[in-house]
Amino acid sequence: MGGLQQFSSRLAWNPLLDRLFPDGLMLKDADAHRYDRKILQSAFKKSAIEGYLDTMNPHLERGLTAWPQNKSFFFQHAVKQLLLEVAAEVFLGVEMGDEASSVNTAFVDTMLASMAVFKIPVPGTLWYRGLKGRKHLEDFVMTHIAAKRETEAQDIFSQICHATDEDGNVFSDSAVRDHIIFLLFAAHDTTTSTLCSIVYALAKHPEWQQRLREEYQSLGTASLSYDDLSKLEDTKLVFKEALRMYPPVPAIPRRTVKDMELFGYHIPKNTSVGLSPLFTHYMEEYWSNPTQFDPERFSKARAEDKKHFFQWIPFGGGAHKCLGLNFAEVQTKLFLFHLLTRYNISVKAGYEMPRSWVPLIFPADGLPVTFTPL
Template sequence: MATLAETASKLPRKPSSKVTHIPGESGLPVVGFTFQFLRDFPGLINRMVEKHGPVFRYRAVMQDVITLTGPDANEFILKDSDHNFSSKKAWDIILEELFPNGLMLRDFENHKVHRKILQGAFKKPAMQAYVEKMNPRFDKGLSEWPKGNEIMFFDHIKNLLLNAGAELFLGIKMGQEATKVNESFIAAVDASLAVLRLPIPGTTWYRGIKGRRFLEEFIGSLVAEKRRSQDNDFFTQICHSRGENNEELTDQEVIDHMIFLLFAAHDTTTSTLCSLVYRLAKHPEWQEALREEILSLGTDEVTYDDLEKMEKTGLVFRETLRMHPPLPTIPRRAINDCEFQGFKIPKNAAVGVVPLHTHYMEEYWTNPYKFDPERFSPERAEHKKHFYQWVPFGGGHHKCLGLNFAEIQSKVFLFQLLRNYKVEIRSGYEMPTQVVPLAVPKDGFPCTLTPLN
C-alpha cells in the first residue's frame, strides 16, 4: 500500500480544473483574475467573499483555486486531521527546481522525520548562541546606515539580514565568499517569480538556476568540515542533529535544507521587519514605549533571557503580524476527495486559506483595521477566541519551525535599533505593500534614522 507521501507525488503537476461546482468565477480567458491577484489581493478576496460566501473559487496564475476563509477553514486545511492535503505539490510549481526538498516541500511521514531532525537547530542552547551573534552584527550594521536623511529601509534591512545570515546560518564571515553566496541566493529567490522558465543565458531563470548550483557546490564543500565541527551556527547544528530513531541527514539533504532555510528565514524576516518599523514610525507612542522597555534592561547587548522581559515588544510583534502576515495565503493540493461544510473538494484540486483575511474578520477582532497591540495582552487576549484565528506562521504539521527564531531575531534587531535611533516617516505617509507572493513595500519604505545621542 502506497504511503501518503507517495500518493501525493503521483498527482499530476497541474491541478484539477473540475471545480465549477464551487461558487465563484473564472475571470478573463486564460489569465482569469491574475492581475487583481497581484495588484490587490486583499480586495479580490473581500469581493469574492462578499459575492460568493466563505468558500469560493477563482482562476489566477494559470490555475483554478478553491479558497476557504475563516478560522474553521484554517483548521481544516492546516491541521489536516484526515491527511487530505499536500504542501509539497502546492509549492512544487513555484519552488521545486530552485529550493527542492526543503521542509515545506515535504509531506506526511517524510516531513515528520525531517522536521524532528531539524528541531535540534532550534533548541534553547542553540538559540542562546544565535542571540550572542546577532547583537554585534545588528549593532555594527545599523551604525553603517546613513543618518539624518531618508533611506530605503527595505534595501538596507535586506542586505543586513543577508550578511547576518551568512554568519548565523552558514558560519562564514563577510568577504568575497559571503558576497558570492548572497548574490547567488538573491538570483535564486528572484527566479522563483520568473514567468519564462527556460535556461537561456541572461534571463532571470538562468541566473537563478546558476545561483542554485553555486550554493549547492559551496555548501556541499563544507558539509564534511561541519560534521566534525563544534561551531554553534545553524549549519553545524543541522549536521549534528538526529531524529527519534537516531536518523541523520545525508549530505544532499543537509544542502537542500540549508538553502531552503536561508530562503525561508531571510525573506519572511525582511517582510516582518519592514512592517514592524513602519508601524513604529507610524505610531511614535508605541516606538517610545518600546524604547523605554529596552532601555530599562540597562544593557548594550540583550541576552536570550532578557527577551522574555520585552513584553510590549512582543505585543507589537504579534499585532504587526496580524496586520501584515508575510505569507498572506497558504496553498495546498488535495490528495483525496474530501468535504468542508458541505462543499466537495475533488482530488488534485488546488486549495488555499487566507491568513490575511482571517486577521481582519470583525467576528474575532475589535476594530481590525486599527493598530492595537494591547489586543494581545493577557487582559484582552482577542487572539484566543479560536486556535486558528492568528496564523501568520501557519499551523498544524507544517507550522513554521522557525517561529520562535523569527520573534527572537526581530526583538534583537529592535533592541539595537530603538536604543540608539529614532525612526521617522514623512507626515501622512502610508506604506504601499505588494501583498503577494510575499508582503513587501512597493516603494522601498523611505524613512529617516536619527541618532538619540
C-alpha cells in the first residue's frame, strides 16, 4: 500500500463481505482500487448515463402504472422488485422475466448474511442462505458473459466486458462477475433505501409532493430527457435531505494500515475505526433543527451543507466515494417524476415508519402506503 494511505477499506469490509461480495470495488485498496475504478468509471460518465434514460423511463412508467391504487401496499417490496428489474436492463442488458424473483431473493439472502454471527454453512442459517444466494448470482451472471464479449451494447455489463486499461487488457470473467454482482447490489439496494425514505417523507409532508409536482408540470413533458434533470432543483433538495436524515449506509468502517495520530489520539496499526454519516448528519453545529425534514437547508440561499467539506456524506468521500452517485440521483429523479405526475402518496394518520438500521437503513415494516391517482 503505497502513497499516503492510512486507512484500508478492504481490511475493514472483508470480515463481513469477503465471501459474499469478493473483490467488489469497495473491497479493494490503493493501486488495485485505482486501477479497477478507472476502468469502471466509463460506465458512469455522462454520455453513458444519458443512454440509460432510454431504458429507465419506459420501464419505470410501466412498473408504476401496474402498482396497486387506492389501497395500502408495501412500498419497500414493490420498489425493490422494480429497481432490480430496471437495474437488470441497465446493468445487464437482459430482461429478468421469471428469474426476477429468485435473483431478488438471492440478493436479500446475500446481504443479510453479512450480519451472520456464526459463519458455518449449516442449512437453515443466515450464512448458508447467503452463500447459496451468492452462488445463484454467480451462475446468473456467468451465463451471460460469453455473449456480452461477442457484441458491444449500451448496458454496463457489456461496457465492463469490453473495457480496457491503457495496455489494452480486459477484465477476466471472474473480475467481470464480481464487479457486476457488487454494482447490482449497490445500485438497487441503496436506491431502494433512499426511495423509501423519500416516499415516507413526502407522505408526511404533502406540501412537498405538490411542490415537486408543480416543478414537473413546468417542464411540459411526459418523459424526462437528460437535460431536464438539471432543472429539477426542488427534487434535488428533497433527495439530499432524505439522504441526510437517513443515509442508506449508516456507518463506514475502516482499518488503519500504520500507526497514526488523530485529533491528539494515538491509533495503532490494524485498529478498527469507523465513520458514521448518521451521526455527522445530525450534528447541531452544522445543521439547524437536524431532526426536522427541511429540504430548504440545501438551497443556495441557506447552503447549510457548505460549512464543512465532509458534513454531508451519504456517498462517503475521498478515494472510495461512491462511483454511482450521479446514477443514483438520476434514477431517483426519474422515479419521482413518474410517481408524482400520476399519484398522491399517503400513509395512515399518525403513522411513524419503524426502521431497521443494519446492514442498510430500511423500513422495518415494509412501509405501507396508498397511491391515489390524480
